[in-house]
Amino acid sequence: MKGYNLIIASAGTGKTSTIVGRISHLLNNGVKPNEILLLTFTNKAASEMVSRVSNIFSKQIAKEIMAGTFHSVSYKLLKELEINITLKxxxxxxxxxxxxxxxxxxxxxxxxxxxxxxxxxxxxxxxxxxxxxxxxxxxxxxxxxxxxxxxxxxxxxxxxxxxxxxxxxxxxNFDDLLTTMLEVLKDKKFNFKEILVDEYQDTNPLQGRLLDAFSPQSLFCVGDYDQSIYAFNGSDIGIISSFSKRYPDANVFTLKKNYRSTKPILDLATKVIEHNERI
Incomplete structure (x- = not known):
């Protein structure tokens, strides 16, 4: 589904498979791999997802997908534009x-x-x-x-x-990669047909502004209110909580089937986190 989509996916509900499935859907429907931007919070996660895509299609197709952290992707794009920077x-x-x-x-x-x-x-x-x-x-x-x-x-x-x-x-430094990219995007636009964001609950305001500056034609964000771990880096749970307000035509889906834990464990976990902040 094209547009602004938020997938609420707790641990064990198939988050990675969902993102890989979405990328596969895009490729099967005529979107070129270099028109897909995948943003994750670790380069390891990006590599794993790209590897899974290569198992479905080919390594050549998979490696054309722009994938990585906000910082690594910004660095790659700035280098492509031949902007003179030295990362210290x-x-x-x-x-x-x-x-x-x-x-x-x-x-x-x-x-x-x-x-x-x-x-x-x-x-x-x-x-x-x-x-x-x-x-x-x-x-x-x-x-x-x-x-x-x-x-x-x-x-x-x-x-x-x-x-x-x-x-x-x-x-x-790493902060400058994002602020410089934000400045570049005031005049330069990239032709990404869809941007996918993993661990969306850990997005901070700077990353949120950067994401908006890309002016995505279609946005596919996956996250969980109860798994935010980047508060030390300014992550704001309000970003995922306000998704529907910021994108009025947004779709919000929830993955409910858990492939990792039994029902008693899930019930206990639910009791612990049921008072956490929500939309």
Missing amino acids: QPNELKTLFKSIYEKRVFMDRSDEANPYDGGYLYDMYSLYLNSNNSEDFTSWLKEKNSTQEIYSLIYEDVIDEFNNLKKEYGYV
Whole structure:
């Protein structure tokens, strides 16, 4: 079914088979493999699904599918567009950030909260990039910890110098892959007929904006309200919960048959999670 589709699939209900089946359906109905984008939260999951597709069709067809994490797919597409970037390891750019931070002087405020150290500020800025809903860093920080607002001008100065240096040398980290891709998509469109998203419940606001920026003709998302594990990276359960509101003509399906657990175990699990947040 073309359009915006959300599949609610708890563990053991055949989530991977459903995604592979959907890709097979697309290929059998004339969609070219390079018109399919598969986004997962681990490259291992993407490789497994592509491998299953190759068993049904061929390795040649399967390898033409653009598949991987949000970060790896963004990196591939940016390289295809010959955008000059050098992906650095997180610890390398964190060291650069800390060296910039250490040049700043903080006034002694014995009656106030201590400022974040450079490493923690780097992590907070990363969380901001992934979890903000279009507010600026100072506003976001104030909401998270109002005692740090007094240092916001210094923090922003550190962040500005850090971003300028990265731009000067063409360095990017994993967050930059997504923000750069988001900027590129303002002018460049890719011809993906359908985008499939695995573990949709772990999507964070930055990834959600990136997904929308691709302007998918058809969207097929698979997830489960009760399996979100990426809160540390800003994942927002509200994204999957608001799917029907954000896409008014969306279809929501639920896979109910479990191939992994017996009924007593499922009944017990249901009692434990029945009060979790839902749509």
